Amino acid sequence: MFRDGARKSLWQSEVKKYEGFLARGHRYDVVIVGAGITGISTAYRLQNQGLKCVILEASNIGFGTTGGTTAHLNDFFDTTFEETINKFGLENARLLAEAGKEAMQIFTSNVMKNTIDCDFEHKDAVLFATSEEQVEELEKIFEGAQKVGYQMAYTDSIEYPMGFQKALLIPRQAQFHPLKYIKALAEAFTNAGGTIIDNCIYESHDESDQEVLIHTSQGTVRGGHAVFATHTPPGVNLLHFTTAPYRSYAIAFTLNSEDYPNTLGYDLCNPYHYYRTHIIQGKKMIIAGGEDHKTGHSEDEGACFARLENHCRNYFDINQIQYAWSSQYFEPADGLPSIGVLPSSQGRLFVATGFRGNGMTFGTLSSTILTDLILQRPNRFAKLFDPKRFKPTAGFKSFLKENATVLKDMIGDKINMERINSLLDIEPGKAKVVRYGGQAYAVYSESNGQRHVLKSTCPHAKCEVRWNNAELSWDCPCHGSRFNVNGKMLNGPSTQGLERLE
Numbered sequence: 001m002f003r004d005g006a007r008k009s010l011w012q013s014e015v016k017k018y019e020g021f022l023a024r025g026h027r028y029d030v031v032i033v034g035a036g037i038t039g040i041s042t043a044y045r046l047q048n049q050g051l052k053c054v055i056l057e058a059s060n061i062g063f064g065t066t067g068g069t070t071a072h073l074n075d076f077f078d079t080t081f082e083e084t085i086n087k088f089g090l091e092n093a094r095l096l097a098e099a100g101k102e103a104m105q106i107f108t109s110n111v112m113k114n115t116i117d118c119d120f121e122h123k124d125a126v127l128f129a130t131s132e133e134q135v136e137e138l139e140k141i142f143e144g145a146q147k148v149g150y151q152m153a154y155t156d157s158i159e160y161p162m163g164f165q166k167a168l169l170i171p172r173q174a175q176f177h178p179l180k181y182i183k184a185l186a187e188a189f190t191n192a193g194g195t196i197i198d199n200c201i202y203e204s205h206d207e208s209d210q211e212v213l214i215h216t217s218q219g220t221v222r223g224g225h226a227v228f229a230t231h232t233p234p235g236v237n238l239l240h241f242t243t244a245p246y247r248s249y250a251i252a253f254t255l256n257s258e259d260y261p262n263t264l265g266y267d268l269c270n271p272y273h274y275y276r277t278h279i280i281q282g283k284k285m286i287i288a289g290g291e292d293h294k295t296g297h298s299e300d301e302g303a304c305f306a307r308l309e310n311h312c313r314n315y316f317d318i319n320q321i322q323y324a325w326s327s328q329y330f331e332p333a334d335g336l337p338s339i340g341v342l343p344s345s346q347g348r349l350f351v352a353t354g355f356r357g358n359g360m361t362f363g364t365l366s367s368t369i370l371t372d373l374i375l376q377r378p379n380r381f382a383k384l385f386d387p388k389r390f391k392p393t394a395g396f397k398s399f400l401k402e403n404a405t406v407l408k409d410m411i412g413d414k415i416n417m418e419r420i421n422s423l424l425d426i427e428p429g430k431a432k433v434v435r436y437g438g439q440a441y442a443v444y445s446e447s448n449g450q451r452h453v454l455k456s457t458c459p460h461a462k463c464e465v466r467w468n469n470a471e472l473s474w475d476c477p478c479h480g481s482r483f484n485v486n487g488k489m490l491n492g493p494s495t496q497g498l499e500r501l502e
């Protein structure tokens with residue numbers, strides 16, 4: 001089944017395709033755009049609260065990052081409690097810890113209530129430091145956790161073969177198979193009367209006091225409210241300035257021994273690595289991830305896989321690499337996700353984005369926050385994650401840095417674009433963005449010489465796309481829109497593909 005890249009993730013054999021037709025003129029209570037963990041969890045919860053919901057998905061369920069995740073379920077986060085205390089205060093950091101616990105409970109209850117077979121298992125996690133600098137970082141993580149009353153403890157031994165100086169044991173985290181989970185939850189949603197429509201791209205909307213009109217590639221849908229569960233909101237939004245797209249790489253491999261770790265493992269390198277074990281179709285594998293970088297900012301994405309593999313080969317007796325894939329996530333400038341009313345909306349449009357590497361938890365948490373907001377019930381986490389909360393004190397440096405990079409990329413790529421006299425100048429096996437006859441083109445020449453020529457300017461904010469040689473895609477370095485070699489949109493925020501020239 002399909003994902004937003006040319007490589008297959010190990011979860012993909014489990015994706016179920018839903019076919020549906022848009023009932024024109026039909027009005028739903030809530031229109032949910034996007035069928036990843038966020039969209040499906042939210043739709044499931046809303047439908048079970050008696051609201052009539054439809055999910056509109058540009059491709060198929062699990063097409064986005066949920067199909068390319070590594071599915072650790074944590075209640076500690078990439079943004080540490082210590083960082084949260086410094087930026088948002090102790091009370092809010094405590095609330096963040098409670099939010100993690102609540103998400104875990106919702107997830108567990110979804111699994112139990114629907115008897116979902118998704119390889120869900122509670123696991124302890126270890127966080128380990130391999131240098132003096134990392135030890136300092138680890139100690140700060142511990143101190144922050146102590147202050148918010150989150151349970152973790154130093155440990156003398158870890159299951160991982162890396163020489164470590166100090167390590168923390170964090171009990172009762174979890175892991176699961178993300179596509180088995182969302183597939184089963186999607187079924188529970190449709191069994192409760194919900195509708196899922198595949199191959200339906202959100203293009204634009206109109207919002208009034210009474211309703212929202214969602215204009216899609218299949219026609220217009222009317223709803224009382226709408227939720228953008230698209231990982232980053234489609235179209236142009238303030239949130240594109242406060243979150244930045246990053247890519248992360250994952251490989252799954254078998255070992256020559258039976259030394260598979262039973263715990264979830266995380267180092268503190270920069271960029272960091274994360275590990276766990278999963279059995280897929282009877283085969284035990286270690287899933288390792290890392291080598292993250294800003295989207296469109298690697299000269300050679302293929303080399304990121306090579307580095308990840310070399311790193312793992314240093315420590316594990318690898319028998320065979322079975323899968324290698326990459327995917328995209330969004331870094332918020334202030335470290336916390338945005339879940340709630342979409343900035344620019346009059347109150348009927350909602351969003352959930354900026355999850356960093358914790359989207360399994362925050363995607364699940366979004367379902368309760370958004371349901372309460374739509375039903376106009378109080379939710380104790382809503383204020384902390386309010387998408388309109390942006391204030392200069394928290395994350396301002398990161399905000400400036402990311403947006404300065406966007407400007408530099410946008411202008412630099414246009415000025416420095418290579419000029420060619422013939423499209424035949426692009427050799428077989430190569431891809432380039434070039435200026436030809438006064439126009440900018442993204443040209444990919446297959447090894448057999450067949451050329452795919454697209455207009456290279458991203459429809460979203462007019463930046464020039466860059467080639468991703470690992471996933472065979474054109475990636476926008478500004479806000480993370482991605483397109484395949486035929487110009488089809490793989491990831492938003494763009495709502496259109498790149499124009500293809502025959």
Ligand SMILES: Cc1cc2nc3c(=O)[nH]c(=O)nc-3n(C[C@H](O)[C@H](O)[C@H](O)COP(=O)(O)OP(=O)(O)OC[C@H]3O[C@@H](n4cnc5c(N)ncnc54)[C@H](O)[C@@H]3O)c2cc1C
Pocket residue numbers: 033034035036037038039056057058059060061062063064065066067068069070071072073074200201202203229230231234247248249250289326327328329352355356357358359360361362363490491492494495
């Ligand atoms: C390699 C990697 C490993 C990760 N590992 C972990 C982990 O171990 N634990 C963890 O908690 N998090 C992890 N994350 C993060 C986590 O996977 C994501 O945050 C999460 O999957 C996001 O889910 P989502 O439903 O919000 O978005 P997605 O899964 O991306 O779903 C969005 C959906 O919206 C659809 N869509 C987009 N635009 C439109 C449109 N215009 N119209 C209609 N539909 C549209 C897309 O096709 C897509 O299916 C990882 C991320 C990466 C990149």
